[in-house]
Amino acid sequence: MLKVNAFQAEQADALGAAERSMIERRQRLLGPAYQLFYDHPLHLVRGAGTWLYDREGAAYLDLYNNVASIGHSHPRVVEALTRQAAQLNTHTRYLHEGVLDYAEKLLATMPPELGNVMFTCTGSEANDLALRIARDYSGGTGVIVTRYAYHGMTASIAELSPSVGDYVPLGRDIRVVDAPLHDPADPARVGRLFAAQVRAALADMRRHGIKPAALLVDTLFTSDGVFADPPGFLREAVEAVRAAGGLFIADEVQPGFARTGTHMWGFQRHGLVPDLVTLGKPMGNGHPLAGLTVRPEILARFGRNASYFNTFGGNPVSAAVGLAVLQVIEEEGLQENARHVGAQLKEGLEGLAQGHACLGQVRGAGLFLGVDVLDAQGAADGASARRIVNLLRDEHMLIGVAGAQNNVLKIRPQLCFSAENVEQFLAALERVLGRR
């Protein structure tokens, strides 16, 4: 996933001298492990709502950045950040109302069984901590993930994030299953097949003397290519894992915070209550804020032996920002907007797919959609997906790609995306498809 759309200096055409020197400076300072989006990288200087602006003031419609989920530079977030940073920024070893108010508000969005919350700074740290807790509680080490999953970049989480690439070997106790492939002809089959794979992975662990710790999945399977339907398909697999003594960890870094439209959390679409839920990206609208919620009876064991301290995690400023984000989602009706505008966007994409053979299935929920790009034989076509993404960039429309073959258009605009924005995007996509 990470090398996709990566910019290599030698491929650059049409770059201005200023950009070229900026790219050189960047490579000199930050080194070779950093990547840029697009064949022609973007130099952005301002953001507001669903729009990003470059140096010349040109506007780009953002259908990619789910981090600034409630809108770029949202004034409520800036205000909360400023107010609390001017007052106090310490840590959780002193008492502070802010982190408690935020914890309460956040937990109130989840099923009551998930009674405790812990704060980190990144989704990687959240998954890293969730795994430590799950392994401690279960006494197991085995983890089941999907074939092109991404859960983070710490050493222990990179080894169960297959999409990171071959240079990080999967851990010995990790087992990989295919994402639950969309099957409109026989929706009931999706969950059955997924559960069968999970049961086979559990049997394989047993045969190798590995005790299972957890099934860890992004509840929208976004890196795998966005697999959302039918709601409920996760249930049978989760039952199998629990029967074998493992926990279910819902990675909500992508689907969470109202993105799916019908629910605040992706796992709710499946009628499940996870054992742990990990949170990240949109949680602070760009401020480094992440965390997890967990059933108290699971945390009790970990807490008996272990203390956890994250210097910046749950500090008063982060808590104030997190609270502002939750308030904005509620007050601006962003979940409802995601449902409503997401449905409109999906319908529009399905319409375009009807008329263009290169577009296949349109999948997703709310404002996280994936569209297969196919070649003339109907096979996955990563090169064409990449071309569409770059042509859209030149149309000032920002999207990305997902999936093991990089052939799924990844469309996840801000939650405040409007009906007008949908029309603007569909018109641009139609132009791009016509030009191919």
Added chain:
Amino acid sequence: MLKVNAFQAEQADALGAAERSMIERRQRLLGPAYQLFYDHPLHLVRGAGTWLYDREGAAYLDLYNNVASIGHSHPRVVEALTRQAAQLNTHTRYLHEGVLDYAEKLLATMPPELGNVMFTCTGSEANDLALRIARDYSGGTGVIVTRYAYHGMTASIAELSPSVGDYVPLGRDIRVVDAPLHDPADPARVGRLFAAQVRAALADMRRHGIKPAALLVDTLFTSDGVFADPPGFLREAVEAVRAAGGLFIADEVQPGFARTGTHMWGFQRHGLVPDLVTLGKPMGNGHPLAGLTVRPEILARFGRNASYFNTFGGNPVSAAVGLAVLQVIEEEGLQENARHVGAQLKEGLEGLAQGHACLGQVRGAGLFLGVDVLDAQGAADGASARRIVNLLRDEHMLIGVAGAQNNVLKIRPQLCFSAENVEQFLAALERVLGRR
């Protein structure tokens, strides 16, 4: 280290009803893994410069919180945070001048050999990434750390942070050596003994077929109890590790950013150029910002295979904050202040130690000092250290403890600590010692 000064609800006396209900609420929401400082926990609502304030407006002199290193709620940081958050907060997959300006300014404080910088959100993530790079480059897995070291809380870093406690087993390829104990009678012995231990650890790795990856140390050995002298004592050990094919990683999360007074970085006191340097806590004065610098020839190999992306790491807001912190250190002469005021504080502590048998060695550099607390027989006395810390809290002076036996007073005030603050603290400490 982490359970030290931990508050257990059942030990609480003298707590107001409001605090008690806040603590109960906290335990209910955040669960059992969070700890509070002091027998009588502090509820703080405001900070400015070297002072923290509680709900009633009472002031506490802060000699503990090295995160808000340039002073609590520093207006320059708040201004930078506000300005950039209102403008744009994205990530490193787009071009942005801010991260480059900051990278340049930060690298300029380091030896020229350390040519690349990478950004994370926490010191844990920085050490986690440093280890991944060191293991990739060296082809080894073995890491040498000190007996009571703390390097972070991700799964892979907790297993080489012995101070976290027995509940996290040390990794199989980790070897532990004693910190370089202070020896005023024979300073040259300190480095010799430390190097001998490191060579023994390398020999033991060899015997077990473990290839060394790195020596990872906090260059002030703060968790071990603060060991600073004589400058240069690290050199022989580092040579031994390099001769065996391992790298030297300097963990500057505690000593870095001008704290030692004579230098910007702790490793500079030892006349060394590390292979990797990890950065954290004070880097954003409370904003979640961390990272590493590295020799480009070491990163080249990692960068050939791997890309690294940290969603929040190096975002424009974090970069603006980091830049403001560096500017303030420079413009307010904080390194010089740390040297100057630190020397005054050390002298005062040595004076008190002369008159009080319960105080032993005073160690450290600049504004990071450690003072041994001893019993009547001259043995480490953690219970008395804890009592002193709690009595000082009641005097509205905030310090902590360090060391494997929790008997070292840990004193690390803001870099803007004044001569007057020193007098205030010494007077309070004298009162407390007189009362024992």
